[in-house]
Amino acid sequence: MKLIKTLIASAFIITAISAQAETVKIKVDGMVCAFCAGAIEKKMKANKETAEVFVSLENKIVAVAQKPGQKLDDAKLKAQIADAGYEVKGIERVSATIADIRNEVKAKKS
Numbered sequence: 001m002k003l004i005k006t007l008i009a010s011a012f013i014i015t016a017i018s019a020q021a022e023t024v025k026i027k028v029d030g031m032v033c034a035f036c037a038g039a040i041e042k043k044m045k046a047n048k049e050t051a052e053v054f055v056s057l058e059n060k061i062v063a064v065a066q067k068p069g070q071k072l073d074d075a076k077l078k079a080q081i082a083d084a085g086y087e088v089k090g091i092e093r094v095s096a097t098i099a100d101i102r103n104e105v106k107a108k109k110s
Contacts, residue, residue, distance in 0.1 A: 022065075022066060022093050022094065022095055023063055023064065023065045023066070023093070023094050023095070023096055023097065023098060023101065024063070024064045024066070024072050024074070024077060024091060024092075024093055024094075025061060025062075025063050025091070025092050025093075025094050025096075025101065026061065026062040026063070026064070026077060026078075026081065026088055026090070026091045027060060027061060027088070027089040027090040027091070028040065028060050028061070028062050028081055028086050028087065028088060028089065029060060029086065029087040029088075029089050030085065030086040030087055031055075031057055031060055031086060032057075033057070034057065036057070036086070037055040037057045038055075039084055040055055040062055040081060040084055040086065041053050041055045041062075043080045043081070043083075043084055044062065044064050044077070044080070047064075047072065047076075047077075047080075048067075048070070049066050049067055049070035049071060049072045050064055050065070050066065050067065050072065051065045051066060051067040051068075051070075052064075052065040052098045053065075053098075054098045054101055054102055056101075056105045058105070058109070059105055059108065060089075061101070061105070062081070063098055063101045064077065065097065065098050074091050077091065078091065
């Protein structure tokens with residue numbers, strides 16, 4: 001009985017971990033003003049898979065958190081940024097939340 005409870009608990013933990021949404025962190029070249037940042041943020045928020053967006057103009061970073069159970073497509077994100085007139089310099093998937101990334105950017109300013 002104890003083994004069954006342990007297995008059930010493990011299954012719940014694995015399910016919870018796999019259900020966590022990841023964040024796509026994109027390095028963007030060409031953002032020079034708040035209008036640029038706002039335009040990219042608006043495009044990213046239009047995706048049905050997007051939960052939250054953070055744009056750091058100073059660090060040229062766009063972070064897009066995906067909704068749980070959803071998957072943001074890297075090629076689609078790159079195309080949207082290119083269509084807005086900017087160049088993607090790098091894209092990575094991170095387990096950090098948008099709040100974590102905001103705090104990281106604030107720490108760099110200090």
